[in-house]
Amino acid sequence: xxxxxxxxxxxxxxxxxxxxxxxxxxxxxxxxxxxxxxxxxxxxxxxxxxxxxxxxxxxxxxxxxxxxxxxxxxxxxxxxxxxxxxxxxxxxxxxxxxxxxxxxxxxxxxxxxxxxxxxxxxxxxxxxxxxxxxxxxxxxxxxxxxxxxxxxxxxxxxxxxxxxxxxxxxxxxxxxxxxxxxxxxxxxxxxxxxxxxxxxxxxxxxxxxxxxxxxxxxxxxxxxxxxxxxxxxxxxxxxxxxxxxxxxxxxxxxxxxxxxxxxxxxxxxxxxxxxxxxxxxxxxxxxxxxxxxxxxxxxxxxxxxxxxxxxxxxxxxxxxxx
Numbered sequence: 274x275x276x277x278x279x280x281x282x283x284x285x286x287x288x289x290x291x292x293x294x295x296x297x298x299x300x301x302x303x304x305x306x307x308x309x310x311x312x313x314x315x316x317x318x319x320x321x322x323x324x325x326x327x328x329x330x331x332x333x334x335x336x337x338x339x340x341x342x343x344x345x346x347x348x349x350x351x352x353x354x355x356x357x358x359x360x361x362x363x364x365x366x367x368x369x370x371x372x373x374x375x376x377x378x379x380x381x382x383x384x385x386x387x388x389x390x391x392x393x394x395x396x397x398x399x400x401x402x403x404x405x406x407x408x409x410x411x412x413x414x415x416x417x418x419x420x421x422x423x424x425x426x427x428x429x430x431x432x433x434x435x436x437x438x439x440x441x442x443x444x445x446x447x448x449x450x451x452x453x454x455x456x457x458x459x460x461x462x463x464x465x466x467x468x469x470x471x472x473x474x475x476x477x478x479x480x481x482x483x484x485x486x487x488x489x490x491x492x493x494x495x496x497x498x499x500x501x502x503x504x505x506x507x508x509x510x511x512x513x514x515x516x517x518x519x520x521x522x523x524x525x526x527x528x529x530x531x532x533x534x535x536x537x538x539x540x541x542x543x544x545x546x547x548x549x550x551x552x553x554x555x556x557x558x559x560x561x562x563x564x565x566x567x568x569x570x571x572x573x574x575x576x577x578x579x580x581x582x583x584x585x586x587x588x589x590x591x592x593x594x595x
Contacts, residue, residue, distance in 0.1 A: 282441045284364040285460070287357065289450035290545070301358045307557050308351040314560030315340035321573040328573055331409045332398070335391045336563060338418055342387060343556035346380040349373055350451040350552055367441075370452040375433040377451065382425030382479065388521055389483040390417045392490040395514040400497045428475050435468050449545065451552070455532075476532070487521055516563045523558065527551035 290300055322328045322337040353373065357363055365373070398405050432454060440463040447456045454472065458465050494514060501507045527550035564570040 282367050282445060284366050284445070285370050285452065285457070286363045286446045287365055287450055287452070288363065288446055288448045289354070289357075297358050297361075301355060304351055304354055304553070307553050308347060308355070311347045311553070311557040312344055315343045315556065317574060317577070318560045318563065318570065319344075321570065321577045324577050325573040328569060331394050331414050332391070333569075334414050335387060335394060335418070339384070339387045339391070340560065342380050342383045343559055345376075346384060347553060347556050349376045349380060354450055365452065370457065371433055371436055374436065374452045374454055374457060375429050378429035378432055378454065379425050382428055383421055384524065385480060385483045386421035386425060387418075388517070388524065389486045389490075390421060391517050392487040392514075392521070393417075395517060396490040396493055398513065399494050399510050424479065428479055431471065432475070435471050439463050439465065439468065449548070453548070484525060487525075491518070516567065519562050520555070520559055523555050524551055527555065 290296070318340040319337045322333045322340075350373070353365065353369075357365075394409060397409050401408065436454075436457065439458070439461040441460055442462040445460055447453070447460060449456045458468050458472070461468075491514075494510075498507050498510050501510060527547050530547045531544055531551070564574065
């Protein structure tokens with residue numbers, strides 16, 4: 274098929290949410306509120322863990338990395354939504370769409386891998402407590418995070434390069450609020466067979482492999498908990514992974530509802546709502562889930578906020594002296 278000038282396109286149109294003008298201020302305010310809560314909450318977790326020496330453990334090291342990735346994850350999509358609503362436009366440039374898709378895949382993959390690494394960490398802590406500090410040493414923690422970055426970066430780069438080979442002619446309307454990989458591929462007028470193969474292969478190997486690792490880790494954890502004789506011991510063991518299990522359930526349930534739904538429902542409002550859940554709501558709720566029942570995080574947050582409130586009057590006093 275001759276592409277001609279098919280690839281010389283200026284922009285895609287993100288159809289996104291309701292087109293009713295009276296709803297745009299409500300959507301703008303809602304997404305701005307969620308974005309500020311996400312950034313502020315995850316930044317607090319990151320700073321609290323970084324500033325408290327008692328939280329310099331593998332579990333909180335991975336949690337701080339997850340908080341950083343969640344800030345980046347939401348920053349890929351929400352600012353563009355707010356900007357389009359503000360200027361009353363649905364357009365996104367071709368380069369902007371490819372870039373957004375690249376970074377979305379990068380941070381979505383990191384979320385996926387970090388949740389798997391955290392499950393492995395909980396498995397070692399509960400099933401092999403005597404060897405935990407030896408096995409989960411700083412070198413291994415750094416290596417696991419580095420491998421997560423490398424695998425996610427390679428996948429996002431491959432998908433982006435595969436996208437550049439496609440030609441686009443008509444039908445550049447994307448029934449989504451961001452440049453989602455599958456939706457952009459459907460806009461192409463050239464053969465997408467190779468792209469589809471790469472997408473499904475990456476999803477099966479990376480997504481399926483990570484999810485299988487989480488399931489395996491928790492099957493071992495449940496087996497270990499069942500062998501604990503005391504009820505208090507079982508509760509203590511389960512409470513150490515309850516927050517992570519909640520985040521995993523919220524993330525994967527919404528992701529699976531989007532990508533395992535029939536093709537005929539891909540552009541439905543329910544599908545977009547499910548996408549909002551895992552791209553916006555889940556990163557926003559993570560700080561609350563990890564801090565509400567975690568005494569260490571609460572203590573670190575109080576300590577960090579207390580230190581910040583003490584430094585503020587001192588800084589103001591020094592400025593007055595000058």
